[in-house]
Amino acid sequence: MKRLPVTVRPLPIRKQRTILFAELPPEQVPEAADYLGTLERLEVNPFAERLAIDVGYDLRDHSLEGLEEALVGLGFHLDTSLLSKLRRALIFYAEETQLHNLEAPPGPQLKKSQHEA
Numbered sequence: 001m002k003r004l005p006v007t008v009r010p011l012p013i014r015k016q017r018t019i020l021f022a023e024l025p026p027e028q029v030p031e032a033a034d035y036l037g038t039l040e041r042l043e044v045n046p047f048a049e050r051l052a053i054d055v056g057y058d059l060r061d062h063s064l065e066g067l068e069e070a071l072v073g074l075g076f077h078l079d080t081s082l083l084s085k086l087r088r089a090l091i092f093y094a095e096e097t098q099l100h101n102l103e104a105p106p107g108p109q110l111k112k113s114q115h116e117a
Contacts, residue, residue, distance in 0.1 A: 020079035
């Protein structure tokens with residue numbers, strides 16, 4: 001009896017992030033949530049009173065940078081406070097680095113013996 005090859009899907013790399021919006025123009029949070037809701041494999045939870053949308057995704061499908069670039073490209077205005085800019089930069093870097101590390105080949109195996117030490 002032949003065995004079929006087993007396809008192993010890597011474990012998801014779940015991310016929960018919050019996208020913060022500027023106060024103006026008003027009503028952009030529900031409109032942005034409607035747009036994000038059309039994207040596959042993206043969980044969207046809007047909070048108009050906080051001017052925020054919580055999103056959940058697998059890093060292999062989406063990134064915060066990609067989502068925010070799409071929103072800005074459509075004319076939405078994100079929060080531009082210094083804290084938000086720093087937070088974004090850190091998350092963008094961390095997600096990019098994590099994706100890069102997943103694609104990198106494994107390094108050489110280190111042998112830990114007393115003679116090599």
